[in-house]
Amino acid sequence: GDEERRIIEPAMVQAGEVGIRVEGPFPADTLFIEAAKGKYDGVVAMYHDQGLIPVKLLHFDSAVNVSLGLPVIRTSVDHGTAYDIAGKNKANEGSMKAALKLACELATSPMKQPIKRTQPQTKPENKIQTT
Incomplete structure (x- = not known):
C-alpha cells in the first residue's frame, strides 16, 4: 500500500x-x-x-514490552503466559525483573525533552465502524 x-x-x-x-x-x-x-x-x-x-x-529472558501513548507507565514481560509451566517452579523471572526495573526507571527519570502529545488526525478511511 x-x-x-x-x-x-x-x-x-x-x-x-x-x-x-x-x-x-x-x-x-x-x-x-x-x-x-x-x-x-x-x-x-x-x-x-x-x-x-x-x-x-x-x-528472550530479558525483553520488556512497553505500551506507549498511555497516561501511565505500563511495562510487562515480553513473552506469553506460559500456563504449561505455571505452579511448577520452572519460570525464568528475568523478563519480569527487567519489566519492573524499567518501569521504576521510567517513573523516576524525567525526560530531557518531553514530546508534546498531539491529537491524532483521524480521516474517514481510518475510522473503525461497528454494527
Missing part, C-alpha cells in the same frame, strides 16, 4: 521537528542485524511478529 508515504514519512518528519533523530524505513531482514550491533537506540516495527522475532531470539 501507500502507508509509508501517507503515514510513516509524515510521522518521521514530525519526530524530527521535535528533535528526535529518525532514519528509515529499512527492510526488517537487515535492520535488526545493525540494531543488534548497537547502531540504533531503538527500532519501531510496523508489525508485531516483524519486531518480536528478532527481539525474542536475542533477548
